Amino acid sequence: MESIPYEHGLILAAILFSCGLVGVLTRRNIVFVLMSLEVMLNACGLAFVVASARWGHADGQIMFMMILTLAAAEVAVGLGLIIQMYRRYHTVDISVLSEMKG
């Protein structure tokens, strides 16, 4: 098996994370914000797996599984909140949520 530079995997994770961060900062549709959060979590998982491959340990993959669990729980709650928001305001624009009133 040929060798892959370890840093290239980390650079890939950094690029994916930055793409997700741009999405979180620029999009106003809450569904896109949630999807960008998924991209960022996935990039973190990629960095963990790359590190686990670098040292030949399984610990990084276990941390990836924890991130997977976290992402699943977060998406379930986030999508529930999106449904509730759409029921109340009939829009997916996050700027309608700027008022902290009941």
Add this chain to the structure above:
Amino acid sequence: MILLFYLAAAFAIVATIFVITSAHVVHALVYLIISLLAVAVIFFVLGAPFAAMLEAIVYAGAIMVLFLFVMMMLNLGQATENEERSWLRPRVWLVPALMILILLGQLVFVLWQQQTDMTPVEVGVRKLSILLYGPYLLAVELASMLLLAGLISAYHVARK
């Protein structure tokens, strides 16, 4: 193997850029699935077949299907797409993108200084499960509690 890594990396980056720039939610979801599958291929190349399978089954399978179901429930029409296009003007995304590009440039600069070659060793499901049910047993239990809490709160929040 090394060619597969770079090919999948290019696929992942291009698909992710399409995710954050497309105006239609379902198109963005399909691009996100492509990106996640490309990352699964990278996991496979890096000698983590179990993580690759989990990525394909849980991320590209379950979580994306959840997104798709919610999109079907919301039934967003053409109006939302037009609104989305009007929000995607350069003056909205140019400054954040530039700042994050600087941040990314710094990260790449730091990582580019050294080149450590690694030969991936396959870490199979056997080694992983011995660790999961040994030193990480408490973490597994806590993950199950987290999933249960997520299930209950999702049910409670999305109720009418």
